[in-house]
Amino acid sequence: MSLLRVGQVLRGKLGQYIVTKQIQETVWFAKNQIKDTVVVKGVEDHPRVANERDVLKRFQNRTPCLRPLIDEIHDPSRPEIIVLRHLDDHLLNSSMTKPLSRAELKYVAKHVLEALNVLHENGYVHTDVKPDNVFVNYQEGEIRFSQVQLGDLGSTCPSSSEIATQGIPIGAPIWTSPEVIMETPWNTASDIWSFGSMLISLIYGGNFNLFRPRTVPYGHEEYNLEVLKQQFRYFGPFPIKYAEIIGPETAAAIAYIMHEIPRAQLTPFSCTTEREVSRADKEFICKIMMMDWRDRPTAKQLLKDDWFQEER
Known part of the structure; x- marks a missing residue:
């Protein structure tokens, strides 16, 4: 069963997102409040999403050459779900x-x-x-x-x-x-x-x-x-x-x-x-x-x- 479903509303620290499409097993597209596409990542019982969040928090402000973290989802609160910039x-x-x-x-x-x-x-x-x-x-x-x-x-x-x-x-x-x-x-x-x-x-x-x-x-x-x-x-x-x-x-x-x-x-x-x-x-x-x-x-x-x- 997929962790997220199309149409699901995710609430982050900085905004709200509606899931629009599953891209990979742990990756989805979503729309933010102004209808821009973002990338959502989440996975059960694995530290990789939290690790990506922590690494990006530490380094993304030092270079424009890392795809940045945009937001962290707190509803649902588990598992860790992050919002990343979407590129073409x-x-x-x-x-x-x-x-x-x-x-x-x-x-x-x-x-x-x-x-x-x-x-x-x-x-x-x-x-x-x-x-x-x-x-x-x-x-x-x-x-x-x-x-x-x-x-x-x-x-x-x-x-x-x-x-x-x-x-x-x-x-x-x-x-x-x-x-x-x-x-x-x-x-x-x-x-x-x-x-x-x-x-x-x-x-x-x-x-x-x-x-x-x-x-x-x-x-x-x-x-x-x-x-x-x-x-x-x-x-x-x-x-x-x-x-x-x-x-x-x-x-x-x-x-x-x-x-x-x-x-x-x-x-x-x-x-x-x-x-x-x-x-x-x-x-x-x-x-x-x-x-x-x-x-x-x-x-x-x-x-x-x-x-x-x-x-x-």
Whole structure:
């Protein structure tokens, strides 16, 4: 049974909302008192909605690049229900409709990095950076986006949390970093890998993902391993120094992958033809997609990269 029903009236601290449509299991559209559409989130017996509320209360006033909390519902008082800003679309739909131009790609990248920088400088990891969690408003002109905001912060957590330090995997495997897939400790650098994965997807357009396994379906017991193989194939090998920060089980997994995909069978992303990906875009992405998380630049460093200054 759905938590909310179409036509239900929700009363918040700042206004009143009428539910108009269910979008996902835990997400609805609603209208406020002046008939503007808003997004309503609620879920029984799970902390993610309260967590998103708390993270947004802390950070949304520091950047316009996070989709903001508008209100909190107090009638009904349980479970936690929040009201978020509605935007026209998300980037997965946008890129499936039409691949992003290079100007649009940089516009999106800058806004997502600015959101990540605010979180990362305070030790928080978004954990789920992907095209359908980046929301946009449209406009006419060279760049079709008037606004870009990173959303869905339900699983955002400090890098010092047990979830991160114990290497508990969060997020969709095809967007997550090698260290997350291998269930080793992860941190803000894992978001940077996901950001890079998203950029690759947006360059190609459609529902493309470089790391999607071609041999097993989602949910298969070897799905994550196949994702890791794809990551290794395009951005490997792991540097020798990676052994400093991994245990025997992880080392064994890496040795298995190296045996399965010898160096001669690697297909480096850097060798992608310029007809597919421009040289400048390849160089920028290859700075990001480092198998050892310690080698990845920070969001702040990426914002200063020459890639953003390059002539369009």
